[in-house]
Amino acid sequence: MFKRRRPAIQVKTPEQVELMRAAGLLVGRTLELLREAVKPGITTMDLDTLAERHIRDNGGVPSFKGYHGFTGTICASVNEEIVHGIPNAAKTLRDGDVISIDCGAIVGGWHGDAAITVPVGEISAELRRLLEVTEESLWRGLAAGRAGARLTDISHAIEAHIRSQGPYGIVEGYGGHGIGTEMHMDPLIPNHGAAGHGPVLTAGMCFAVEPMVNLGTKETAELADGWTVVTTDGRSSAHFEHTFAVTPDGPRVLTALDEGREWFAKLESDTSP
Structure with missing residues (x-):
């Protein structure tokens, strides 16, 4: 009887982590550009066009475009759409919506991947709290990503915070x-x-952490697209x-402009105490 082996996790050198930081910074800056652009009346395709132009103008390649046939530079998921929403020129954002924008970029063969959920105009207190809880759960998960x-431990930190909030x-x-050298690698x-x-966890491992939290049921469905x-x-x-990258000094968030210092x-x- 053979013992099942865990999939290997790619470990990067410090120099390779620096290359991933370049990709991460481009993703982070693209998302900040999109955050500022979100407003009632803009379409999800408008946001996609803005993202692609910014990534390419700054020496990157969109990770998502063409990935298994995906047509967008970003995933643009509005309201009840959790992930993988396809940008659409007919999908106009309205006051009170929330939009989740997932973005990836490749620089020098290395990937960065990050997502934000942005309010469109004025949103309800319930929705604003959902965004706050989800974002903090991400950072608690990242903080658990330490060598040793x-x-x-990352998964548990995310869940524990969400469960404590409602x-x-x-x-x-x-x-x-x-x-790392691919957008999606082991492990899940x-x-x-x-x-x-x-x-x-050991220094040089890099992971993308991404909580998805619903106001209601955890149950999901995939649309016909x-x-x-x-x-x-x-x-x-x-x-x-x-x-983020696991380092001897703690987690280094490669797609955060300040590498996570403020949140940590x-x-x-x-x-x-």
């Missing part, structure tokens, strides 16, 4: 992943589960993502 930890639906079947990182399982994933109850969802300082102050 186990992979599911009866939200944590999406299953979709999650984070390894990243669920957004739920017990701590203390999976591979031990073969891409767009939606909530089955029609209630809204939020999605945040960052790419906030989390540390929240837990201080």
